[in-house]
Amino acid sequence: MKHLLGVEELSREEMDRILERAESFAEVGRRDIKKVPTLRGRTIVNLFYEASTRTLSSFELAAKRLSADVVSVKSAGSSVDKGESLKDTVATLSAYDPAAIVIRSPYAGAAQLVAGWTEASVINAGDGKHEHPTQALLDVFTLLQRMDSLDGTGIWIVGDVLHSRVARSCLLAFRKMGARVTLCGPPTLIPRGIEALGCEVSYDLDGLSEADVVYALRMQRERMSESFVPSLREYAARYQIDSRRLGPRQLLMHPGPVNRGVELAPEVIDSPQSLITAQVESGLVVRMAILYELLAGSDRSQPERGPAPADTPTIGQPA
Amino acid sequence: MTLVCRSGPPANLVVRGARVFDPRTGLDDPRDLVIREGEIAELAEPGGAPEIEGAESVEGEGLLALPAFVDPHVHLRVPGQEHKEDLETGTRSAAAGGYCAVIGMANTSPPIDSAAVLGSVRERAEREASIPVGFIANVTRGMDGAELTEMAELRDSGAIGYSDDGLPIANARVLRRALQYQRLAGGLIALHEEDPELSSGGVMHEGEVSAALGMAGVPAVSESTMIARDCSLALYEDAPIHVQHLSARASVEEVARAKAAGVRITCEATPHHLTLTDEAVRSLDARFKMNPPLRSEDDRQALIEGLRDGTIDCIATDHAPHAAEEKEVPFEEAAWGVTGLETAFAALYTDLVLPGVLTLERLIERLTCGGEPFGIEAPRIESGAAADVALIDPEQMWTVGEEGYESRSYNNCFAGRELHGRVLMTVAAGQVAYRQRSFALGVAS
Numbered sequence: 001m002k003h004l005l006g007v008e009e010l011s012r013e014e015m016d017r018i019l020e021r022a023e024s025f026a027e028v029g030r031r032d033i034k035k036v037p038t039l040r041g042r043t044i045v046n047l048f049y050e051a052s053t054r055t056l057s058s059f060e061l062a063a064k065r066l067s068a069d070v071v072s073v074k075s076a077g078s079s080v081d082k083g084e085s086l087k088d089t090v091a092t093l094s095a096y097d098p099a100a101i102v103i104r105s106p107y108a109g110a111a112q113l114v115a116g117w118t119e120a121s122v123i124n125a126g127d128g129k130h131e132h133p134t135q136a137l138l139d140v141f142t143l144l145q146r147m148d149s150l151d152g153t154g155i156w157i158v159g160d161v162l163h164s165r166v167a168r169s170c171l172l173a174f175r176k177m178g179a180r181v182t183l184c185g186p187p188t189l190i191p192r193g194i195e196a197l198g199c200e201v202s203y204d205l206d207g208l209s210e211a212d213v214v215y216a217l218r219m220q221r222e223r224m225s226e227s228f229v230p231s232l233r234e235y236a237a238r239y240q241i242d243s244r245r246l247g248p249r250q251l252l253m254h255p256g257p258v259n260r261g262v263e264l265a266p267e268v269i270d271s272p273q274s275l276i277t278a279q280v281e282s283g284l285v286v287r288m289a290i291l292y293e294l295l296a297g298s299d300r301s302q303p304e305r306g307p308a309p310a311d312t313p314t315i316g317q318p319a
Numbered sequence: 320m321t322l323v324c325r326s327g328p329p330a331n332l333v334v335r336g337a338r339v340f341d342p343r344t345g346l347d348d349p350r351d352l353v354i355r356e357g358e359i360a361e362l363a364e365p366g367g368a369p370e371i372e373g374a375e376s377v378e379g380e381g382l383l384a385l386p387a388f389v390d391p392h393v394h395l396r397v398p399g400q401e402h403k404e405d406l407e408t409g410t411r412s413a414a415a416g417g418y419c420a421v422i423g424m425a426n427t428s429p430p431i432d433s434a435a436v437l438g439s440v441r442e443r444a445e446r447e448a449s450i451p452v453g454f455i456a457n458v459t460r461g462m463d464g465a466e467l468t469e470m471a472e473l474r475d476s477g478a479i480g481y482s483d484d485g486l487p488i489a490n491a492r493v494l495r496r497a498l499q500y501q502r503l504a505g506g507l508i509a510l511h512e513e514d515p516e517l518s519s520g521g522v523m524h525e526g527e528v529s530a531a532l533g534m535a536g537v538p539a540v541s542e543s544t545m546i547a548r549d550c551s552l553a554l555y556e557d558a559p560i561h562v563q564h565l566s567a568r569a570s571v572e573e574v575a576r577a578k579a580a581g582v583r584i585t586c587e588a589t590p591h592h593l594t595l596t597d598e599a600v601r602s603l604d605a606r607f608k609m610n611p612p613l614r615s616e617d618d619r620q621a622l623i624e625g626l627r628d629g630t631i632d633c634i635a636t637d638h639a640p641h642a643a644e645e646k647e648v649p650f651e652e653a654a655w656g657v658t659g660l661e662t663a664f665a666a667l668y669t670d671l672v673l674p675g676v677l678t679l680e681r682l683i684e685r686l687t688c689g690g691e692p693f694g695i696e697a698p699r700i701e702s703g704a705a706a707d708v709a710l711i712d713p714e715q716m717w718t719v720g721e722e723g724y725e726s727r728s729y730n731n732c733f734a735g736r737e738l739h740g741r742v743l744m745t746v747a748a749g750q751v752a753y754r755q756r757s758f759a760l761g762v763a764s
Binding site: 008085086087105107108109110112113127128129130131164165168191192193194196197 | 525526527528529530531532533534535536538603644647648649650651652
């Protein structure tokens with residue numbers, strides 16, 4: 001694998017490899033010294049055109065745990081705000097000879113474009129409302145910590161599907177792992193034609209009890225003014241996941257940040273069924289695994305990478 | 320005269336043994352086509368034309384000699400956006416596609432909304448245009464959709480018609496006034512049909528592909544509902560209208576209904592809407608971004624059927640050049656539009672005629688009649704007519720973009736495609752406007 005642009009392009013085999021690798025990094029995370037030297041001397045650039053707390057911090061930390069040099073370029077205060085084009089920015093950053101560029105952009109296809117303009121591996125950290133593949137992989141990883149397989153698992157993704165790259169990537173990833181996916185939300189927020197991706201669509205929560213996993217999406221306030229939903233009150237009345245709607249055996253996920261009291265009732269956020277914190281934990285190890293897979297994985301040649309010190313785990317040895 | 324171009328030496332040439340095909344005159348036979356002083360002088364039996372002193376002799380065997388094409392919808396970008404195209408490059412691009420006349424749109428910078436701006440572009444065309452150009456003027460001042468331009472003065476100053484193309488006339492009252500005023504001013508109003516509220520934010524066709532890509536969709540009904548509205552207005556005012564770039568089945572159906580009801584309506588479709596669908600957008604390549612967007616296969620089939628049965632009157636390229644930096648950006652940010660003059664015939668010949676979907680006869684009819692709604696007669700290949708001839712090698716295969724483009728811009732949606740049918744030479748208004756570079760000509764001594 002050279003790039004991670006979307007779940008769409010990922011094979012099941014590649015997903016399994018990343019998930020396995022993440023498992024071994026989870027082990028590292030339980031040690032006192034959580035750092036491995038795998039990417040020592042290599043540079044990773046985070047290029048973020050959108051505000052992000054968890055994805056950016058997760059990528060930064062993942063790179064640091066792998067001993068890479070990290071630089072994060074955010075839209076505010078960079079040449080991005082001075083009108084420089086994406087292409088020119090990428091050319092500038094490529095002059096540092098980065099091993100990887102992690103990009104978040106408000107526009108679909110930005111990561112793919114960048115991949116055409118640089119020698120570096122490109123990781124899509126969210127492109128418009130298109131894909132957010134690292135989120136989907138960490139969500140799959142989180143679920144596999146709780147169950148052996150997603151085969152036949154019923155997963156309901158509830159909320160603003162129209163504006164959600166998480167929904168698209170998760171739908172594709174869950175399907176590739178064998179799950180049955182239902183998208184649920186108000187008709188104004190379910191894109192026309194989405195069934196073609198191989199999912200069910202429901203406009204109400206009546207059938208929610210069939211779900212093994214309930215994945216709630218963030219409901220943004222600005223949707224009210226655009227007539228997608230009349231009010232948060234009505235939205236919450238119809239679609240909020242609360243303790244009444246969430247069964248005791250159902251798992252709850254959310255990509256964050258959560259609007260307490262809108263898409264999720266406070267009591268379910270803190271319930272034992274909630275995997276929300278586990279998702280954040282998974283984010284770190286899955287992103288380490290992705291960086292590893294792209295930059296040090298088995299099918300890439302590794303010029304002058306010194307032997308790992310004896311006290312580091314053996315993950316990362318070419319297969 | 321509503322068409323303008325620079326004057327040059329009239330063509331003197333003999334095309335020997337080409338298959339002369341003009342559906343309007345009914346001729347479809349090998350002929351020696353003699354053009355003398357820019358006029359078609361003779362259509363002799365093969366081998367029947369004499370050597371003419373000073374005339375070029377062109378070996379035409381295996382080639383098609385067609386009436387050259389007329390495009391009612393191109394963007395020449397003058398004034399103000401000469402980094403994309405100008406009158407010289409735009410008309411050269413048209414000539415390279417076999418066109419002998421084009422109609423330029425008025426969404427320039429500033430827009431062509433006054434006689435002063437119109438006069439200046441027409442003057443430039445007299446110096447720079449290698450084929451005749453007709454200029455559209457705006458319907459509303461500054462394309463603001465609110466106040467009418469001085470349509471009568473614009474008409475007197477040479478406007479071939481009116482359009483705010485690029486933008487719809489969203490306000491029905493404004494369009495109604497324009498249709499009424501058209502009775503005084505003359506000329507034809509050409510309409511870019513789009514309900515801006517329904518299309519708001521959209522960047523591609525709304526359907527399965529937009530759902531998968533997470534990009535906001537432009538629903539087909541944003542076009543068809545406006546067509547329905549404007550057909551009602553045109554019927555009520557008994558005013559002629561021309562509907563630009565149909566993209567959807569629902570739109571074809573609205574036009575068919577309107578024609579049956581007696582609305583004085585003509586309409587056009589583009590080569591890209593006739594040959595491509597929104598599936599192309601999966602590549603996320605901004606070369607496939609244009610307005611109206613590429614739609615579904617069902618929509619495409621409806622356009623082809625409309626072209627066959629005459630619901631769609633003519634083919635227009637909506638040639639819309641953009642600079643590289645306006646297209647080498649994420650799809651959602653990219654400028655709208657694709658170039659198309661140089662590939663129109665080859666794309667349609669390759670994708671519709673060769674597979675047997677459309678006859679060559681019908682293709683020629685629809686490529687040549689684009690000026691008729693605006694009062695420009697379709698060219699004919701007959702003795703005494705001004706020479707408007709496209710000489711085409713139907714067998715020649717070429718890769719689009721491989722040798723660059725005559726247009727200043729290269730945002731062509733067929734780039735990299737191998738197409739059949741190469742325009743070798745174009746004679747427009749009696750002047751040789753284009754010769755394909757590798758097409759050697761022997762000059763008779």
